[in-house]
Structure formats: C-alpha cells, structure tokens
Amino acid sequence: MACTASTASAGKQCFSTRIVRDFQESDLRNLKVDRKRFNDTLHDTCKFGTGQRWGSGQTETGMCRLSLTDSDKEARDWFVQKTKSLGCEVTVDAMGNIFAVRPGRREAPPTFAGSHLDTQPRGGRYDGILGVLSGVEMLQVLNDHAIQTEFPVGVVNWTNEEGARFPIIMVASGVWSGRIPLERAHQLQEVGSGKVTMKSELERIGYLGDTPASHESTPMAAHFELHIEQGPILEATGQKVGVVTTAQAYRWFKVEVQGQEAHTGTTPLNNRADAMLLTSYLIAHSHRLATTHNCVATTGTLEISPGSVNTIPGCVSFTLDVRAPADETLDKIESDMKRDFAALAAGEDIGGLRTGGTRGKPLTVAWQTDANTAATRFHPECVDIVRASAVSVTGSDSLVRDMTSGAGHDSVYTNLQCPTSMIFVPSKDGISHNPVEYTSPEDCAIGAEVLLQSVIRYDRLRSTREAL
Amino acid sequence: MACTASTASAGKQCFSTRIVRDFQESDLRNLKVDRKRFNDTLHDTCKFGTGQRWGSGQTETGMCRLSLTDSDKEARDWFVQKTKSLGCEVTVDAMGNIFAVRPGRREAPPTFAGSHLDTQPRGGRYDGILGVLSGVEMLQVLNDHAIQTEFPVGVVNWTNEEGARFPIIMVASGVWSGRIPLERAHQLQEVGSGKVTMKSELERIGYLGDTPASHESTPMAAHFELHIEQGPILEATGQKVGVVTTAQAYRWFKVEVQGQEAHTGTTPLNNRADAMLLTSYLIAHSHRLATTHNCVATTGTLEISPGSVNTIPGCVSFTLDVRAPADETLDKIESDMKRDFAALAAGEDIGGLRTGGTRGKPLTVAWQTDANTAATRFHPECVDIVRASAVSVTGSDSLVRDMTSGAGHDSVYTNLQCPTSMIFVPSKDGISHNPVEYTSPEDCAIGAEVLLQSVIRYDRLRSTREAL
Incomplete structure (x- = not known):
C-alpha cells in the first residue's frame, strides 16, 4: 500500500x-x-x-x-x-x-x-x-x-x-x-x-x-x-x-468455609462455628503468607450465607487471586495456605490470630482452582x-x-x-x-x-x- | 364461655x-x-x-x-x-x-x-x-x-x-x-x-x-x-x-470501610488500600473485644465492591450485631470498637493483627447505628x-x-x-x-x-x- x-x-x-x-x-x-x-x-x-x-x-x-x-x-x-x-x-x-x-x-x-x-x-x-x-x-x-x-x-x-x-x-x-x-x-x-x-x-x-x-x-x-x-x-x-x-504466574482459587448457622443473640462464642470469623482469619493469614513469599494475594469477591444480620453465617465463599513472578513461589504459597487454612479451621492458632479470642467449634475449608497460569x-x-x-x-x-x-x-x-x-x-x-x-x-x-x-x-x- | x-x-x-x-x-x-x-x-x-x-x-x-x-x-x-x-x-x-x-x-x-x-x-x-x-x-x-x-x-x-x-x-x-x-x-x-x-x-x-x-x-x-x-x-x-x-441489650451497626479499587496483579501490597483486608482485621478484632467484655459480636452480612476476582475491593460494608446483658457493657464495647477500628484503618497495629503483614495505605471507616435496644x-x-x-x-x-x-x-x-x-x-x-x-x-x-x-x-x- x-x-x-x-x-x-x-x-x-x-x-x-x-x-x-x-x-x-x-x-x-x-x-x-x-x-x-x-x-x-x-x-x-x-x-x-x-x-x-x-x-x-x-x-x-x-x-x-x-x-x-x-x-x-x-x-x-x-x-x-x-x-x-x-x-x-x-x-x-x-x-x-x-x-x-x-x-x-x-x-x-x-x-x-x-x-x-x-x-x-x-x-x-x-x-x-x-x-x-x-x-x-x-x-x-x-x-x-x-x-x-x-x-x-x-x-x-x-x-x-x-x-x-x-x-x-x-x-x-x-x-x-x-x-x-x-x-x-x-x-x-x-x-x-x-x-x-x-x-x-x-x-x-x-x-x-x-x-x-x-x-x-x-x-x-x-x-x-x-x-x-x-x-x-x-x-x-x-x-x-x-x-x-x-x-507473573497467577492462580485463582475459590475457598468455601462451612460452619453452622445459629442465632447471634443466643449462641455463646464458644458454641459457634462462625464462617465469617474464620474467613477473616484466613484472609488476614493469606496476606501474611503473601508478605512472607514476596508475592500478592487478594480477596476480591465474597459471598456470605444466609446473609442475615442476626444469624451467624453458616457458609462463606471467597476468591483468592495469588500472583508471583515464579511458578515455584505459587506452589509454595498454595501449599502453605492449604496447610494453614485447615489448621485454623480446626481451631489451631497461627501467628497469634486467635490470641485474645474465644475458641469455638471446628469448621471445614474446601478449595477449588479456577485458574492456573504459569509465568x-x-x-x-x-x-x-x-x-x-x-x-x-x-x-x-x-x-x-x-x-x-x-x-x-x-x-x-x-x-x-x-x-x-x-x-x-x-x-x-x-x-x-x-x-x-x-x-x-x-x-x-x-x-x-x-x-x-x-x-x-x-x-x-x-x-x-x-x-x- | x-x-x-x-x-x-x-x-x-x-x-x-x-x-x-x-x-x-x-x-x-x-x-x-x-x-x-x-x-x-x-x-x-x-x-x-x-x-x-x-x-x-x-x-x-x-x-x-x-x-x-x-x-x-x-x-x-x-x-x-x-x-x-x-x-x-x-x-x-x-x-x-x-x-x-x-x-x-x-x-x-x-x-x-x-x-x-x-x-x-x-x-x-x-x-x-x-x-x-x-x-x-x-x-x-x-x-x-x-x-x-x-x-x-x-x-x-x-x-x-x-x-x-x-x-x-x-x-x-x-x-x-x-x-x-x-x-x-x-x-x-x-x-x-x-x-x-x-x-x-x-x-x-x-x-x-x-x-x-x-x-x-x-x-x-x-x-x-x-x-x-x-x-x-x-x-x-x-x-x-x-x-x-x-x-440482653443489643445494638446493630453497619460499618462501611472505604479503601481504593486497584488491580490485584499490579498493585504491590504496600501500595494498597484493601477494604477487604482491613475488614478482616476489624471482624477479628470485634470478636476479641466481645471476648474481653464477655458479650457477643457477630457479622452476619457483608457486601464487597466492586466484587471482581482481580480488583482489590475499594469498599466493603458489613453489619455488627453486638449483645450484652447490660447496657453499660454495650456502651463500653461500642466505644472500644470505634476507637480501635479507626486506629486499624489508619494503619496502626492492635493485638498483633498486622504482625507479619505489609503496611499499606490508610483507609476510612464509617459507622451507622441501625438498632439500639436497651436491656x-x-x-x-x-x-x-x-x-x-x-x-x-x-x-x-x-x-x-x-x-x-x-x-x-x-x-x-x-x-x-x-x-x-x-x-x-x-x-x-x-x-x-x-x-x-x-x-x-x-x-x-x-x-x-x-x-x-x-x-x-x-x-x-x-x-x-x-x-x-
């Protein structure tokens, strides 16, 4: 032309x-x-x-x-x-x-x-x-x-x-x-x-x-x-x-936390399996692990069920977007997160997150990988x-x-x-x-x-x- | 009859x-x-x-x-x-x-x-x-x-x-x-x-x-x-x-956390105002305060915006249902929460929640009282x-x-x-x-x-x- x-x-x-x-x-x-x-x-x-x-x-x-x-x-x-x-x-x-x-x-x-x-x-x-x-x-x-x-x-x-x-x-x-x-x-x-x-x-x-x-x-x-x-x-x-x-390599996970719905006013802290409280620990911990591994981790979406002011959430699902320059870093943080999330769900303390709180009943955490892209x-x-x-x-x-x-x-x-x-x-x-x-x-x-x-x-x- | x-x-x-x-x-x-x-x-x-x-x-x-x-x-x-x-x-x-x-x-x-x-x-x-x-x-x-x-x-x-x-x-x-x-x-x-x-x-x-x-x-x-x-x-x-x-006396609050939307992959941890991460700290801390004051606090609803896997949330709003046998206890925990939430939003550490994490940019927290019922x-x-x-x-x-x-x-x-x-x-x-x-x-x-x-x-x- x-x-x-x-x-x-x-x-x-x-x-x-x-x-x-x-x-x-x-x-x-x-x-x-x-x-x-x-x-x-x-x-x-x-x-x-x-x-x-x-x-x-x-x-x-x-x-x-x-x-x-x-x-x-x-x-x-x-x-x-x-x-x-x-x-x-x-x-x-x-x-x-x-x-x-x-x-x-x-x-x-x-x-x-x-x-x-x-x-x-x-x-x-x-x-x-x-x-x-x-x-x-x-x-x-x-x-x-x-x-x-x-x-x-x-x-x-x-x-x-x-x-x-x-x-x-x-x-x-x-x-x-x-x-x-x-x-x-x-x-x-x-x-x-x-x-x-x-x-x-x-x-x-x-x-x-x-x-x-x-x-x-x-x-x-x-x-x-x-x-x-x-x-x-x-x-x-x-x-x-x-x-x-x-x-960067990145992986997207959906994490589902399963606890037990119960009444907010009548259920003492030690009798709760509060899916939102555990989720808070998990998100805070994912941020610490990202700091440790020099990468980034983010929760951009979160759904809470049943979603009522006076019901302790029985289920919360949230996404984790984790990125690092090297695939090996993601392997490591994924493995750390899976180990630590299970421990936190079982009621263990990690990094003092539970210090000063009340130990409740155990919950479960399930993982789904929605994206996995290599560096x-x-x-x-x-x-x-x-x-x-x-x-x-x-x-x-x-x-x-x-x-x-x-x-x-x-x-x-x-x-x-x-x-x-x-x-x-x-x-x-x-x-x-x-x-x-x-x-x-x-x-x-x-x-x-x-x-x-x-x-x-x-x-x-x-x-x-x-x-x- | x-x-x-x-x-x-x-x-x-x-x-x-x-x-x-x-x-x-x-x-x-x-x-x-x-x-x-x-x-x-x-x-x-x-x-x-x-x-x-x-x-x-x-x-x-x-x-x-x-x-x-x-x-x-x-x-x-x-x-x-x-x-x-x-x-x-x-x-x-x-x-x-x-x-x-x-x-x-x-x-x-x-x-x-x-x-x-x-x-x-x-x-x-x-x-x-x-x-x-x-x-x-x-x-x-x-x-x-x-x-x-x-x-x-x-x-x-x-x-x-x-x-x-x-x-x-x-x-x-x-x-x-x-x-x-x-x-x-x-x-x-x-x-x-x-x-x-x-x-x-x-x-x-x-x-x-x-x-x-x-x-x-x-x-x-x-x-x-x-x-x-x-x-x-x-x-x-x-x-x-x-x-x-x-x-019990109870109060219902809506807390709105305002940070800044940004891309999950390109925004380093120290450059973030991550509304969901701060919310995690706030919920974890509200639970600690409830333990301290021998009462209950619960987050039953939460909304995250914009709600995209790969966008750092710019805004999160959540409810807090707080109950205690005495009105004075609620006065005290409300005052503690308002003081500590503001400090956490400004980037201070309380009770080691931020230990091991990365300090980001400051955020703001706004409160609204939706219910206030005396004992x-x-x-x-x-x-x-x-x-x-x-x-x-x-x-x-x-x-x-x-x-x-x-x-x-x-x-x-x-x-x-x-x-x-x-x-x-x-x-x-x-x-x-x-x-x-x-x-x-x-x-x-x-x-x-x-x-x-x-x-x-x-x-x-x-x-x-x-x-x-």
Missing part, C-alpha cells in the same frame, strides 16, 4: 514512498505520532460506554464498556470503519476478535499491535483502549509518511480480555492460542443473573465471524502490546517506559526491540526499565504462538480498574511511538533475516 | 364448669396438655411454608414461612379459623397482628399468650411457632375442662417478628408498644430486589386490619411467651425450663408466676433456672406496656435459625404446660387482687 490520496490523511505531507527495509536509526527516531490527533481520538472513542464521572473535566469520567454490550459494539464498529478507511482488510473470527491488516510489500503473516476495547464495569480510559488506539495511530502514521512495510502489519482487538462480563479473562486470545476450547468460551454465561452467553451476544451484535478463532487461521508474525503499567513503579522511579520481559517469559528478540525503541524514543536508557507484568494480558496467550512482548507506560498513583485511572497525554504518546518503532523494527528484522 | 357441646373437644370429658378463682395448687398441677394433639397440630401446621429437608423423617424439614407471604397467609387463616372454632373473638390490627380472645367471667383486658408464626428463610419448626401453637393448645385445654377464667385470655400472633422479609425485627409488636411509628413500618420494603412493602403485602393477603396497631386499642393485662432457648445452656445443664428474667427486665410478678409454674410442672426446682434471653422477642416490646415474662425450653445443640432446630415433643409439652399454668395463675392473681 503506497501513499495515495485516499490513504494519506488530509493535510499531512505525503513523502515519497519509504520502505522500512531501508530505515536507519535516525529515520526511526524521527518518526513521531500526531499527539493531538492521537489524544483526541482516544478520548473521543470513550463516548462509547462512558462510565462514572470523577472530576469536572471533559475527559474526567471512567468507562463502563463491558464486552459485547451495545457500547462495545459501537466501539467495534468505529474500529472497523476507521481501519478500513486507513486501507486495512478486516477479519472477524468466531470469538469476535477483529484483525485489521495493512498490506506489506510481500504476503506473509502480519506483525500485530493489539490489545482490547472492553473495560471493567468501573474501569478507566486507558486499560486496553490505549493499546488498540495506539495501533490505529500507528496505521495513521504509516499512511502519513507513505511507509511501505515489507510484510503486512495489523491491529487486533481481542474480545472480553477483562473477563468482567463473561468470567474468563483473556478468553478470546486464549481460544486463538488453542488453550481454551471454543465451545467452552461460547457457552460462558454473563455474570450475575444474566442468561445470555458469549455466543448469543456475539450473534446479537453481529460479531460472530466466519473465520475460525485460531492462530492457524489468523497467524501472527509477532504481537506487540502497549499497556498502562497499572502499578506504581514507573511513577515512583520517574521513568517513562517499562520493557516487559515477563508476566510468562516474553520473546527475547521482541523484548530487545522494545528496549531499543524505548531508548530511541525517550533518548535515554535511564528512562527505561525492564519490568514484570503483574496482570495477565492477551500477550500472555499470543506469546504461546508467536514472538511477543509488551510496553508499559506510567499509571498515576498506580491505579487502574478504577474510573480515575490516568496516564498523561505525553506518556501515552511516548508509548505509542515505542509501539510504532517496535513494529517497524520487527518488520525490518524480518526483511533483513529473509534477505540473508 | 362455659363448657358447651360446641366448644369442648369431641371425646373429651366435660367437667362441670370450673372457675379459676377457686383453683388450688393441686388443680394447677393436674392440668395437662394433650401431648399427642399438641405435637400433631404443631407439625401439621408446618405444611404452610415447609423448608429445607435435613433428614428422612416426616417432620425432618425446616421452615421457610416469610412474613406476609402466601404460606404465612395460610398459617394465619388456619390460626383464625382454629381459634374461632374454639370460641374466640378475633381482632386483626393495622400491622396484621392477630388477637384471638376467649371471654372470661368479666370484661377486662385479656391475659395473653403469644409469639409469631413467621420464620427465617432457612428456619426451623419451633422458633415462634411453638409459642403460638402452645397458646392454641391452652385454649383447647381450657375448653376440655370447661374452665372459666375470671378475665378474658387470648393468644396473639405478632407479624414479622423475624425481620427476615421486612428488615426490622419485632416490628409489629414494636408498633403496638408505641416505639415504632406505624408509617415507618408500613413503608418497609422487602429485602433484596423486591418492590413490595409491608402495607402492600398486608393488603394483598387480607390482613390489613381496621383496628389501630396500638396497646391502647388492644390492651393486654399481661403477656406470656413460650419460646425455645435458641442456645445450649438448658441442654448442657440437663434442666427443662428457663425462667426468663431479663433480655429488658421482665415483670417480677410474671417472672415469679413462671417460676412457680415451672416447678409445679417439672416437679423439681433443680430442673428450672433463671435465664437471660440472648435474642430479642416480641415480649421485649410488650413488657413496655404490660407485665410480661417468658418461658424457655431446651434447644438441641443450642441451634436455631436453622432447619435442624429441634426441641423434643416432651419438652414442648412441658413448656406448654408451664405457659398454661402461668396464664391461669395470672388470672387467679388478678381475681384475688380485685377481690381484696
């Missing part, structure tokens, strides 16, 4: 066609995104699923764009229309993943930038959205400068990364990678009392594509993902770009390319650091089938999954330029390699 | 009319309930709102007879029809309280036996039901023996004692006593997502009576309530009857009458003990407007508010005979007093 009147942005200078294979470091360094256009577009698309207002400014609202809702459909329609207008061919697969591909000089699997357009119910404007919108800006810049890549480049929007509406995170890249069966994903029911499934909602909004959801049908040469850090490290160190070398090591070539791009864009390797991703991302699944790495930019106060999530326009633009360079450098690497 | 063919039970011997005023201790001691009839009737009425099955026996199911539901209406209809057939005049007030009155030799406020027919959603066959059904059996025995009381005697069914469907416990006796405004009670909405109110449901099932809900419109000379202990003491001591001299001292004359009746029925004062009620009961409100006391019988394993709640037929009958004697003794006391 050369620069033509129809593909170059109006008002932008159209250089004579430039071929990536011939790019020098200075060419890469001089390649900039249009910061105003990028920022405007990013926030303009936040009209699809605007969430909770947290400030008086025009962009000071969060997002509520749950996967496959009407607002997600609007964002998808915009993405398809926009990438088509930029000269892309668009493919939708059976999971509703959208692949927009800009042709290169030669036919081959494209180098992709990608992330997701869905959000948490009380999410912000950057998580996922930044990764897709920076891919769209990349297409714009390539067109602005009439740049010809050797191989196709693409932008992918992955479905239901958040797992907030259909309760498996990264489910659609998981199907694409072959790790999650299509049928299981299609049958996923909406959380809460909803009756709809992923498949019925894909059909309803018109995004149940004909192409199989598989890395075999839509192969990728590589996958680069720009994402907000969602943590406090870059902000604390004053650095600008995280080169993501690894992603990810991203592809060394992609990691090197991201690092080189970050130093080139920021002008200093002191502004760049290697990082581990605390969160799961679609890149964890793409890494199973193609070279992958990720780019992090700072999150204000380390906050995400929250309406106030914020990354400055400058930092967003730096991230987008690192993404742009990374994709071009990878294309150049491929052409160099094939030329050898 | 003398003994006539229409009011004496078929097949029962009809003594010549006996006047309570002339009763001797031996007459009282020889007055027995019909144990088979009483047990059969009690379990037969459990077909109205049968709950969860817990055993294979015919009566081994719990109850789910939420106030003003269709099954509650069936139980009410049965009660009205039954007491009318036994010669009672029935009055329904604006809270749906049902007063069935058997005339005496003279017109005056009746001496009442009473309790409630509604149950918890996962309740048993005795809580409340025993008190009403033993009142019905009392009417039967009075008729069997053609006993004429000096003053009327009655049986009252109080509406929504449990507070399980409309969230104020003992709300209808509270209105009767003048402590709760009628309007507030009528407007109470069904818990959960229901839209109906107490008033709309009273209308729907035909129990919105014309009589004002007030002790002035339906005055009582006295109120006696037979109830299961709902605790383990009588069973543990091998005693048969509790003479309830006092009822109750039941009427000395009624207490003495119950004690004398219990010794008479069991034949030994070693089988009788004075007790404090741990739970709230309608008697707590009636005691504000008329002499009141209560009778406790043993609860198997101290369990109630649970389908397996159980009191043996023998113990139920003993309780019913104590109730019967108490009402007759009170009638005799009144007639003696008026004769002086």
Whole structure:
C-alpha cells in the first residue's frame, strides 16, 4: 500500500514512498505520532460506554464498556470503519476478535499491535483502549509518511480480555492460542443473573465471524502490546517506559468455609462455628503468607450465607487471586495456605490470630482452582526491540526499565504462538480498574511511538533475516 | 364461655364448669396438655411454608414461612379459623397482628399468650411457632375442662417478628408498644430486589386490619411467651425450663470501610488500600473485644465492591450485631470498637493483627447505628408466676433456672406496656435459625404446660387482687 490520496490523511505531507527495509536509526527516531490527533481520538472513542464521572473535566469520567454490550459494539464498529478507511482488510473470527491488516510489500503473516476495547464495569480510559488506539495511530502514521512495510502489519482487538462480563479473562486470545476450547468460551454465561452467553451476544451484535478463532487461521508474525503499567513503579522511579520481559504466574482459587448457622443473640462464642470469623482469619493469614513469599494475594469477591444480620453465617465463599513472578513461589504459597487454612479451621492458632479470642467449634475449608497460569517469559528478540525503541524514543536508557507484568494480558496467550512482548507506560498513583485511572497525554504518546518503532523494527528484522 | 357441646373437644370429658378463682395448687398441677394433639397440630401446621429437608423423617424439614407471604397467609387463616372454632373473638390490627380472645367471667383486658408464626428463610419448626401453637393448645385445654377464667385470655400472633422479609425485627409488636411509628413500618420494603412493602403485602393477603396497631386499642393485662432457648445452656445443664428474667441489650451497626479499587496483579501490597483486608482485621478484632467484655459480636452480612476476582475491593460494608446483658457493657464495647477500628484503618497495629503483614495505605471507616435496644427486665410478678409454674410442672426446682434471653422477642416490646415474662425450653445443640432446630415433643409439652399454668395463675392473681 503506497501513499495515495485516499490513504494519506488530509493535510499531512505525503513523502515519497519509504520502505522500512531501508530505515536507519535516525529515520526511526524521527518518526513521531500526531499527539493531538492521537489524544483526541482516544478520548473521543470513550463516548462509547462512558462510565462514572470523577472530576469536572471533559475527559474526567471512567468507562463502563463491558464486552459485547451495545457500547462495545459501537466501539467495534468505529474500529472497523476507521481501519478500513486507513486501507486495512478486516477479519472477524468466531470469538469476535477483529484483525485489521495493512498490506506489506510481500504476503506473509502480519506483525500485530493489539490489545482490547472492553473495560471493567468501573474501569478507566486507558486499560486496553490505549493499546488498540495506539495501533490505529500507528496505521495513521504509516499512511502519513507513505511507509511501505515489507510484510503486512495489523491491529487486533481481542474480545472480553477483562473477563468482567463473561468470567474468563483473556478468553478470546486464549481460544486463538488453542488453550481454551471454543465451545467452552461460547457457552460462558454473563455474570450475575444474566442468561445470555458469549455466543448469543456475539450473534446479537453481529460479531460472530466466519473465520475460525485460531492462530492457524489468523497467524501472527509477532504481537506487540502497549499497556498502562497499572502499578506504581514507573511513577515512583520517574521513568517513562517499562520493557516487559515477563508476566507473573497467577492462580485463582475459590475457598468455601462451612460452619453452622445459629442465632447471634443466643449462641455463646464458644458454641459457634462462625464462617465469617474464620474467613477473616484466613484472609488476614493469606496476606501474611503473601508478605512472607514476596508475592500478592487478594480477596476480591465474597459471598456470605444466609446473609442475615442476626444469624451467624453458616457458609462463606471467597476468591483468592495469588500472583508471583515464579511458578515455584505459587506452589509454595498454595501449599502453605492449604496447610494453614485447615489448621485454623480446626481451631489451631497461627501467628497469634486467635490470641485474645474465644475458641469455638471446628469448621471445614474446601478449595477449588479456577485458574492456573504459569509465568510468562516474553520473546527475547521482541523484548530487545522494545528496549531499543524505548531508548530511541525517550533518548535515554535511564528512562527505561525492564519490568514484570503483574496482570495477565492477551500477550500472555499470543506469546504461546508467536514472538511477543509488551510496553508499559506510567499509571498515576498506580491505579487502574478504577474510573480515575490516568496516564498523561505525553506518556501515552511516548508509548505509542515505542509501539510504532517496535513494529517497524520487527518488520525490518524480518526483511533483513529473509534477505540473508 | 362455659363448657358447651360446641366448644369442648369431641371425646373429651366435660367437667362441670370450673372457675379459676377457686383453683388450688393441686388443680394447677393436674392440668395437662394433650401431648399427642399438641405435637400433631404443631407439625401439621408446618405444611404452610415447609423448608429445607435435613433428614428422612416426616417432620425432618425446616421452615421457610416469610412474613406476609402466601404460606404465612395460610398459617394465619388456619390460626383464625382454629381459634374461632374454639370460641374466640378475633381482632386483626393495622400491622396484621392477630388477637384471638376467649371471654372470661368479666370484661377486662385479656391475659395473653403469644409469639409469631413467621420464620427465617432457612428456619426451623419451633422458633415462634411453638409459642403460638402452645397458646392454641391452652385454649383447647381450657375448653376440655370447661374452665372459666375470671378475665378474658387470648393468644396473639405478632407479624414479622423475624425481620427476615421486612428488615426490622419485632416490628409489629414494636408498633403496638408505641416505639415504632406505624408509617415507618408500613413503608418497609422487602429485602433484596423486591418492590413490595409491608402495607402492600398486608393488603394483598387480607390482613390489613381496621383496628389501630396500638396497646391502647388492644390492651393486654399481661403477656406470656413460650419460646425455645435458641442456645445450649438448658441442654448442657440437663434442666427443662428457663425462667426468663431479663433480655440482653443489643445494638446493630453497619460499618462501611472505604479503601481504593486497584488491580490485584499490579498493585504491590504496600501500595494498597484493601477494604477487604482491613475488614478482616476489624471482624477479628470485634470478636476479641466481645471476648474481653464477655458479650457477643457477630457479622452476619457483608457486601464487597466492586466484587471482581482481580480488583482489590475499594469498599466493603458489613453489619455488627453486638449483645450484652447490660447496657453499660454495650456502651463500653461500642466505644472500644470505634476507637480501635479507626486506629486499624489508619494503619496502626492492635493485638498483633498486622504482625507479619505489609503496611499499606490508610483507609476510612464509617459507622451507622441501625438498632439500639436497651436491656429488658421482665415483670417480677410474671417472672415469679413462671417460676412457680415451672416447678409445679417439672416437679423439681433443680430442673428450672433463671435465664437471660440472648435474642430479642416480641415480649421485649410488650413488657413496655404490660407485665410480661417468658418461658424457655431446651434447644438441641443450642441451634436455631436453622432447619435442624429441634426441641423434643416432651419438652414442648412441658413448656406448654408451664405457659398454661402461668396464664391461669395470672388470672387467679388478678381475681384475688380485685377481690381484696
């Protein structure tokens, strides 16, 4: 795709066609995104699923764009229309993943930038959205400068990364990678009392594509993902770009505590099997074990039964999300938790939690593993390319650091089938999954330029390699 | 109302009319309930709102007879029809309280036996039901023996004692006593997502009576309530009857913990304001304070927000039900809890709860008082009458003990407007508010005979007093 009147942005200078294979470091360094256009577009698309207002400014609202809702459909329609207008061919697969591909000089699997357009119910404007919108800006810049890549480049929007509406995170890249069966994903029911499934909602909004959801049908040469850090490290160190070398292993457990319902007023403390009191000890203890093992453990959901002010809870179930950089750490903390939870349920004291309390009757604890994802090591070539791009864009390797991703991302699944790495930019106060999530326009633009360079450098690497 | 063919039970011997005023201790001691009839009737009425099955026996199911539901209406209809057939005049007030009155030799406020027919959603066959059904059996025995009381005697069914469907416990006796405004009670909405109110449901099932809900419109000379202990003491001591001299003070609080939502995988422990972790400390600490102050504290409901496995909870709200025999104890524990919760929220350690954990960011705690009921001292004359009746029925004062009620009961409100006391019988394993709640037929009958004697003794006391 050369620069033509129809593909170059109006008002932008159209250089004579430039071929990536011939790019020098200075060419890469001089390649900039249009910061105003990028920022405007990013926030303009936040009209699809605007969430909770947290400030008086025009962009000071969060997002509520749950996967496959009407607002997600609007964002998808915009993405398809926009990438088509930029000269892309668009493919939708059976999971509703959208692949927009800009042709290169030669036919081959494209180098992709990608992330997701869905959000948490009380999410912000950057998580996922930044990764897709920076891919769209990349297409714009390539067109602005009439740049010809050797191989196709693409932008992918992955479905239901958040797992907030259909309760498996990264489910659609998981199907694409072959790790999650299509049928299981299609049958996923909406959380809460909803009756709809992923498949019925894909059909309803018109995004149940004909192409199989598989890395075999839509192969990728590589996958680069720009994402907000969602943590406090870059902000604390004053650095600008995280080169993501690894992603934490994580496991999700559901723990069910079984005690005995009884009347709150008439049951002495020593005659109780209070499921909520034991749960409090277990959550406090899981936090201590996480501290000991230098990892993180969190209880994000909890259900209490029967849920009456004057009935001692007979049953409590809660989730534990445990993450560590190494699989072995998770093995160890899981084993410690299972041993200690059973001891606490039997009435033993651990770490003084029961000191000063009244020993009641024994309870039981049951475990269920809902997710178990091994630690990810991203592809060394992609990691090197991201690092080189970050130093080139920021002008200093002191502004760049290697990082581990605390969160799961679609890149964890793409890494199973193609070279992958990720780019992090700072999150204000380390906050995400929250309406106030914020990354400055400058930092967003730096991230987008690192993404742009990374994709071009990878294309150049491929052409160099094939030329050898 | 003398003994006539229409009011004496078929097949029962009809003594010549006996006047309570002339009763001797031996007459009282020889007055027995019909144990088979009483047990059969009690379990037969459990077909109205049968709950969860817990055993294979015919009566081994719990109850789910939420106030003003269709099954509650069936139980009410049965009660009205039954007491009318036994010669009672029935009055329904604006809270749906049902007063069935058997005339005496003279017109005056009746001496009442009473309790409630509604149950918890996962309740048993005795809580409340025993008190009403033993009142019905009392009417039967009075008729069997053609006993004429000096003053009327009655049986009252109080509406929504449990507070399980409309969230104020003992709300209808509270209105009767003048402590709760009628309007507030009528407007109470069904818990959960229901839209109906107490008033709309009273209308729907035909129990919105014309009589004002007030002790002035339906005055009582006295109120006696037979109830299961709902605790383990009588069973543990091998005693048969509790003479309830006092009822615990209790306070209900709603505590709201405000932290900050953040991503579970990317937020280090020291950067968190985890509302669920702090809540765990608070619940564990409330239990320690209850131990210290020799009272009880319970968290029966808890809501977590946003409630996503991979989001650190930004907000948790939970209830605390705190009870003690003395108001001063509650003043002290409330003050201790408020001081210590604030300190824990600010990050201080109390009692080693934070030892071995990671100090995060500060959170805030807000309190709301939902109920505040002072300790109750039941009427000395009624207490003495119950004690004398219990010794008479069991034949030994070693089988009788004075007790404090741990739970709230309608008697707590009636005691504000008329002499009141209560009778406790043993609860198997101290369990109630649970389908397996159980009191043996023998113990139920003993309780019913104590109730019967108490009402007759009170009638005799009144007639003696008026004769002086």
